Amino acid sequence: MIYRKITIAAAHERALMSMRSNSWSHPIRVPLVLALLALASGCASPPAETGPATLQQAERLERAVTAERLHTSPSRAVDDLQRALLLYSLADDQPGQSRCHLALARVRLLQNQPAEAVAHVMGAEQAMQGLDDDSLFYQLHLLKGRLADSTEEYAQALHHASLPIERAVVLTYLERIDEAHAAIRTHIDSETGQPEDYGFVLYAVAKHTFDSATALKALAFYKLADNPVGIADSLYLLARIHLAAQDVLNARVYLQRALVVCRALGDTQRERKLLAELGAL
Numbered sequence: 001m002i003y004r005k006i007t008i009a010a011a012h013e014r015a016l017m018s019m020r021s022n023s024w025s026h027p028i029r030v031p032l033v034l035a036l037l038a039l040a041s042g043c044a045s046p047p048a049e050t051g052p053a054t055l056q057q058a059e060r061l062e063r064a065v066t067a068e069r070l071h072t073s074p075s076r077a078v079d080d081l082q083r084a085l086l087l088y089s090l091a092d093d094q095p096g097q098s099r100c101h102l103a104l105a106r107v108r109l110l111q112n113q114p115a116e117a118v119a120h121v122m123g124a125e126q127a128m129q130g131l132d133d134d135s136l137f138y139q140l141h142l143l144k145g146r147l148a149d150s151t152e153e154y155a156q157a158l159h160h161a162s163l164p165i166e167r168a169v170v171l172t173y174l175e176r177i178d179e180a181h182a183a184i185r186t187h188i189d190s191e192t193g194q195p196e197d198y199g200f201v202l203y204a205v206a207k208h209t210f211d212s213a214t215a216l217k218a219l220a221f222y223k224l225a226d227n228p229v230g231i232a233d234s235l236y237l238l239a240r241i242h243l244a245a246q247d248v249l250n251a252r253v254y255l256q257r258a259l260v261v262c263r264a265l266g267d268t269q270r271e272r273k274l275l276a277e278l279g280a281l
Contacts, residue, residue: 058087071229097127102139134160168201177208196225212241232261
């Protein structure tokens with residue numbers, strides 16, 4: 001995917017609201033202060049309660065945002081993540097707030113809304129103050145690299161990458177495809193975690209090498225991740241690979257399968273393109 005190149009600073013500027021502290025112009029006796037406080041506590045709404053149940057509800061909402069929902073129901077994904085973010089905020093759970101902000105930034109990128117993505121990246125950066133979590137900082141710098149097309153941010157993401165697949169993802173964004181493939185080559189056949197990232201890297205490798213076996217592996221990982229856009233991309237790539245090899249029969253089969261997925265997604269633009277290519281065969 002190609003994302004609009006924007007700088008973090010220019011994309012989203014927030015006006016900061018200053019909070020004025022109340023000051024008494026005249027001294028007030030302690031009994032009167034206590035009376036006023038008692039009155040205020042009687043009239044005010046009770047504070048929101050937080051505890052294990054609140055965090056459990058937030059975690060359920062966060063887990064509900066699967067790759068499939070991100071692509072087929074992004075508005076619902078945003079709603080769930082916003083509710084989870086609110087609950088994590090009530091509980092003063094910084095890692096939870098950070099994860100939700102980062103997830104919301106990824107959704108906004110999928111929706112081609114870079115300014116909103118930047119706002120959530122900034123929210124994540126604020127929530128992560130004082131934390132020491134390489135996984136969160138890897139995600140943060142990766143997103144900042146994608147938004148600004150920044151080599152420096154990608155370098156920071158590489159610094160915080162703790163898994164081979166994380167290194168491979170960053171190298172893929174840097175278009176160092178051979179290095180990305182080498183980073184995961186020995187893990188591909190036994191790996192079941194982070195399937196969307198493996199699909200992303202292997203799709204890039206297959207597009208670079210035009211190797212059908214690698215494209216099939218990318219397709220398998222995207223299926224494991226329930227990522228319909230990745231599935232459609234992989235099917236279309238397989239059609240191109242077979243067409244380049246003069247295998248029109250299999251090229252048609254993969255184009256038809258990609259067409260079915262795009263129709264299910266409601267992607268009319270890609271549907272028209274696939275129909276045109278099928279008609280030209």
